[in-house]
Amino acid sequence: MKTQTHHPQTFRSVPTHSKPLDSARLEKLLEQQLDLYKTKLLSSGLEYQLAVQNIPLGAHSTFQSFEPYPISIASAKGAWMTDVDGRKMLDLSMGFGSMLVGHLNPEVVSEVRASLDVGTLYTAPSPISRDAAERLCRRFGIEQIRFTNSGTESTMYAVRTARAYTGKEGVVKVEGGYHGSGDALMVSTKPSLEKAGPADSPNSVIGNASVPGESYVVPFNNIQALENVFSKHAKTIACFIVEPVLENIGIVLPDEGYLEAVRSLCDQYKIVLIFDEVKTGLTAGPQGAAQRLGVIPDLICMAKSIGGGIPLAAFGGKAEFMQPVTDGRMPHLGTFNGHIMAMAAVRAVDKVCTPAALEKAESLNIQALTRIREIIDEFELPAHTVGFGVKGCVTWSDKPVRNYRDYKATDFQIAELSFLWSLNHGIMTPPGLDEQWLISLAHDQGEVDFMVNDFKELAKTLRG
Template sequence: MKTQTHHPQTFRALPTHSKPLDTNRLAVLFEQQIALYKSNLRSSSAEYETALKSIPLGAHSTFQSFDPYPISIASAKGAWMTDVDGRKMLDLSMGFGSMLAGHLNPEVIAELKATLDVGTLYTAPSPDSRDAAERLCRRFGIDQIRFTNSGTESTMYAIRTARAYTGKEGVVKVEGGYHGSGDAVMVSTKPPLDKAGPADSPNSVIGNASVPGESYVVPFNNIQALENVFEKHYSTIACFIVEPVLENIGIVLPDEGYLEAVRQLCDQYKIILIFDEVKTGLTAGPQGAAQRLGITPDLICMAKSIGGGIPLAAFGGKEEFMRPVTDGRMPHLGTFNGHILAMAAVRAVDKIFTPTALAKAESLNIQALTRIQEMIDIYELPAHTVGFGVKGCVTWSDTPVRNYRDYKATNFQVAELSFIWSLNHGIMTPPGLDEQWLISLAHDQAEIDFMVNDFKELAKTLRG
């Protein structure tokens, strides 16, 4: 079978050769790391037990809670955090991109402090909210934008806008793709394979307590499967929502030509193309993933990196497709939309996320990916590195992951060990076995050396 080439603006390095890992050794190492975790994180354990009394799972997002208990953070600055046990930890999660500027970035803090002299919430139009909209429209190459408060809100309203514009209800999404917790997209985010159906024609596996309406699921990087769904159901399909680079199951890169073919099919069948750039956005580059990859969606969803650490999201796009908001077919409401502190953060973000600044962060990321891949080759690990912009990850497979089914075939045993290992060795990575690291403007050579050296120690330990 021919190996597919990934998009040239993305990074993937496969191992030259690899050998299997000893599963029994992995199990022993994991138990050792769990014991170390419990020994070193007694204050986090106590905080967790106290939090359980007032907070389900002890955290305000289900994703933040994991076994045996999550680490509780006391403070953060730059690229580092300090937990309640007093341990200093390198932050490679960075709020999934929300902290792209780094913790307590001076430019962001200065804008926030200045804004506190004039107000916080107006619940009315303001030159500040108009200015912020103009800045993001200019940066992302779109006509109009509306602010929201979370990525979930943005994807929810983008889909509603598409439904109102087309007068149709159907939503197509990618198997394994995550677009927040709105009902319309709580379908086949990480479905069990015994319910997911054939790989080339997946079922819509509905999430717990969700009522998505008409939904269809397709595999990523399979243009024929998408065309089959469009051809059969185009008369009732409003939109296709997709991350241009999947960042819910590691980092899954688009094949060269895939997104171009998606754009063409959406035009052919008059289906609105929505890019979910909640997690890519400015982490992909100074103008986001769409412009970097050379594809223009009809609507785009943004969050995380555009807010400098302040809760902020948005959806927008071509004026034609935003018209339902204007003419009342799709009322968009929200008391906190255009919050003045968030608008201040946009001003700071627009100032600091220059092509030069993001290029430096990306060069550090490429260095980390390349050096870690060298360790993978030296220790013959069944793994490879993948990256896009300032994000990267180690995928525990010696073959490319092009879709959800490939992801499900990766080695979750070693992924879980790697996650706990990092937490025990002073590195905060996102919860879960399939997230990616992020190199922010606050990371520098010392931080790259720290993470690479830690991976080297893990690799040596895996091989004994």
Template sequence: MQISESKRLFAHAQQFIPGGVNSPVRAFRAVGGEPLFIKKAEGAYLMDEDGNQFIELINSWGPMILGHNHPMIKEAVLKAMEDGTSFGAPTAKEIEIAELIVSMVPSVEKVRMVNSGTEATMSAIRVARGYTGRDKFIKMEGNYHGHGDSFLISAGSGAMTMGNPDSPGVTKGTAKDTLLAPYNDLEAIETLVAANKGEIAALILEPVPGNMGLCLPKAGYLQGLRDICTREGIVLIFDEVMTGFRLAKGGAQELFGVIPDMTTLGKIIGGGMPVGAYGGKKEIMEFVSPSGPVYQAGTLSGNPIAMAAGLAMLNHLNTHPEEYARLNHIGELISDGIMAINKELGLNYTVNRLGSMYSMFFTDQEVYDFATAKESDTALFGKYFQAMLKRGVYLAPSQFESLFLSTALSDELIHKILQAHRESMIELMH
């Protein structure tokens, strides 16, 4: 029997790369089997090194909102490359994208470009501490803000999937300044604030978490956080690395009408290139060097290739609001279709959706925070993942990841996805 190219590459990779992958969830540990090595992506499809083609619902964990290898983005990148790939000096494109972000995101009056979501969140916390002169901050259990030391305390996403939410290497000194609260629980926030009066610099959260599977904020929750932070002089930070420019032009803050003090961004503003950003109120952002004393730097920050891709993507979304109606319609067709099939088969699994993000949890209980997400049957999810893969649909290889849809999904492809779901669920029942 001939070994598959993906299997051969994975065995080879493990000799030189920890676990054979450069990001833990990619290893397929949570779903069994071994990872597929991808050779090409186009539109709604991934193609692996063995020539297999899959309809995929991850879109590089969010940024490919228009589908893979979009001609507009490709043209912008190739044109930018004619002038060089990196300068380590200011460019006009940095101003253009900053002005565009400020015009689109309600909370952002000034913005600093970085290279990843992790850099964005680390920097935002540092700036909030510098601005307030306080050390502690609050994060929500199961919210994932990248792999900065301060954030790997009850983290979601890959940390959950690997069964290692509190990472070794994070010091007790770092951990003591991170205060934890359950998502969707305002009373817990009030308790933490009362116990740490005048010591809390910031409260950071994913307004719509996608890293413990998709969870939705309860009515009044985000506004309640806004009110507490305003009262206590705490910097409210929305981590919109996933939701920014995806749920609406102005992200979750526009959708829910709650304006944070600072926002972290990523994914879509790179159009597939490595990029992140953090921004917020002018008086807070003026604390960032060289305007102020809080230091943050990066040779590749504002990289001209990433800026060209991001400008093309954001300009398109800013001038084509109908894309959001289409995305919402696609999300509705898929999630409603899944729920209808489940009901027909006598299954009662929880499906959470908002716009073009959704998750199906293998539990019949409502999922609204870290504790309820963990009630899911992860072994059953692993079997479902493999059953869908066998039928040509590539899902996120973890129960604790949101799926991200793109405008490249036609009605025909949506029908194929739902047919694969039906067949997979029947297979799981027998």
């Protein structure tokens, strides 16, 4: 069977050989790290006990809560955080991309402070919001844009816009893909394999308490499966929504030619193509993933990296496909849309995220990926490195991951150990076993050395 080549603008390095790790030893190491966590994070434990009295799970997003309890943060600046136990931690999560320019970036702070001299919320059009829209349209190569306040709002309204444009209801998405928590997209985000059906023709597994409407699910990197769904149901399908690079299950890269084939099929069957760039956006490069990968969708969803840490998101695209917003077929509403502080943050991020600045951050990321790959080879670990733009991850499998079923075959025992190890050794990673690190504009050589050296210590411990 021929090995699929990933898109040339992405990074993946799979080892030529590896040796399995002992599961019993891993379990013992996991117990040790869990005990160490509870010993080191006494103040976080106390904060959690207080928080759960008023906050379900002790956190304002279910994803932020994990066993035995999450780390509570007291402050952050640049690439570093300080937790309530006084530990300084290297932030490799960076708000899943929201902190691309670093915590308390001086330009963001300056612009936001200046905005407080003129207002916070107008709930009316303003030259400030018009300027922000012009900047993002110019940068991402789109014609029209509307601001929202979260990635969920953006994907929800993009789907509604596609439905209004086509007069159809059906939504097609990728198995394992996450597009926020709107009902239409809470389908097969991370389904159990018992419910998921055949690998080449997955079921739509509906999330708890969701009412998605007509939905179809396809495996990533399988153009034939997508065409099968389109050919059977095109008369009722409004859109296909997809992350151009999946970033909910590690980093899953598109095969070379896959996105181009997706674009062609959507044109052929007159189905709206939506790129969810909530997690890629500027982390993919100065103009986002669509421009970098050379495939242009009809609508695009953005958030996180465009806002400098201020709640901000947007959806937009070609004027033709935004017409339902203009003519009233799809009213888009929101009191806080175009919030003055968020518009100030757009201005700051647009100034700071120059091609040179992002190129430097990406070069540091490639260095980290390459050095960690060398450690994987040295210790013959069943793992490989994957990257896109300023993001990277270690995937605990010695085989490429091209879709959700491949992801489910990775070693979650090692992933959990690696997660706890990082938290115990001064590195904040996202609270999941399938997320990626981010090298922000605030990271430098010292931070890369810190993370690489820590991974080497983990590798030594894994091999004993």
